[in-house]
Amino acid sequence: MENVYTASPLQQLDSPLFREKKLTVYIKRDDLIHPYIQGNKWRKLKYNLLEARKQNHHTLLTFGGAYSNHIYATAAAARFFGFRSIGIIRCEKPQMESETLKFVRIQGMELHYVTRETYKQKDSSAYLETLRNRFGNFYLIPEGGTNELALQGVAEIISEINVDYGYLCVACGTGGTLAGLSAGLQGMKQIIGFSSLKGEDTLTSQISRLTEEYCQSIYSNFQINFDYHFGGYAKANQELFDFIKNFKKRFSIQLEPVYTGKMFFGLFDLIKRNYFPIGSRIAALHTGGLQGLCGYPELL
Ligand SMILES: *Cc1c(COP(=O)(O)O)cnc(C)c1O
Numbered sequence: 001m002e003n004v005y006t007a008s009p010l011q012q013l014d015s016p017l018f019r020e021k022k023l024t025v026y027i028k029r030d031d032l033i034h035p036y037i038q039g040n041k042w043r044k045l046k047y048n049l050l051e052a053r054k055q056n057h058h059t060l061l062t063f064g065g066a067y068s069n070h071i072y073a074t075a076a077a078a079r080f081f082g083f084r085s086i087g088i089i090r091c092e093k094p095q096m097e098s099e100t101l102k103f104v105r106i107q108g109m110e111l112h113y114v115t116r117e118t119y120k121q122k123d124s125s126a127y128l129e130t131l132r133n134r135f136g137n138f139y140l141i142p143e144g145g146t147n148e149l150a151l152q153g154v155a156e157i158i159s160e161i162n163v164d165y166g167y168l169c170v171a172c173g174t175g176g177t178l179a180g181l182s183a184g185l186q187g188m189k190q191i192i193g194f195s196s197l198k199g200e201d202t203l204t205s206q207i208s209r210l211t212e213e214y215c216q217s218i219y220s221n222f223q224i225n226f227d228y229h230f231g232g233y234a235k236a237n238q239e240l241f242d243f244i245k246n247f248k249k250r251f252s253i254q255l256e257p258v259y260t261g262k263m264f265f266g267l268f269d270l271i272k273r274n275y276f277p278i279g280s281r282i283a284a285l286h287t288g289g290l291q292g293l294c295g296y297p298e299l300l
């Protein structure tokens with residue numbers, strides 16, 4: 001498994017805006033790791049899969065919604081690395097199966113639909129026990145893939161960015177990815193997280209809790225920006241769609257509207273507003289998630 005994926009490419013982005021503001025901007029292309037097993041979802045899975053194998057597990061079980069990038073990557077990785085996989089999906093069995101669920105079913109993931117009420121018990125040991133009785137023993141990967149081993153995988157990104165930079169930008173959902181980057185940087189440099197969800201005042205404490213569990217440290221070199229969520233999770237508007245289309249035209253790099261589109265929109269806006277001092281060097285992480293585009297054919 002260690003040998004399957006080598007480091008993802010790092011590219012410099014060139015645009016008149018960056019030249020005008022005298023900034024250097026790099027993009028870390030985790031979207032290029034693999035067509036299906038890409039981005040931060042692969043980074044979070046890597047050490048979990050190694051651990052599952054070490055513990056002699058043959059089955060992975062995880063949780064997610066009908067459009068989840070994590071469910072998608074887990075199903076593909078399970079198939080690739082030879083695990084049985086079970087997805088506990090938050091929704092009544094839909095009349096029209098989402099493209100994501102269709103894909104994971106074809107990958108062999110066994111889908112188990114639950115109500116929102118049942119789904120809320122995903123961290124309860126009594127509920128997990130009923131799942132064990134039903135499906136047999138499994139290696140549990142939490143919703144979104146975020147746990148201590150996930151942080152270890154994400155932290156590896158830092159060692160792959162071998163250019164000088166002062167800022168690292170990343171999209172945030174649960175904050176697990178930002179926590180891993182923060183652990184990898186050990187308090188160095190400045191991390192800017194762009195939340196894809198509406199004001200979540202628990203995000204900062206959640207990140208601190210994760211880094212404390214993982215490396216017994218709480219770092220303060222990060223801040224989370226809540227100005228670019230476009231109304232909340234999976235919400236978007238024409239302005240964001242136009243940005244994503246123009247970004248692709250200029251750089252030949254595809255973004256999606258749930259996470260990476262919002263992050264780059266926010267980064268470009270901060271640059272226009274002179275947030276970054278002249279001469280700043282900025283690295284931005286492309287966290288992948290391109291499967292989510294199936295719902296937006298006009299962006300492809
Ligand atoms: C899941 C996801 C995120 C958010 O990651 P967290 O660790 O939950 O903050 C960001 N970008 C993409 C593309 C994702 O799929």
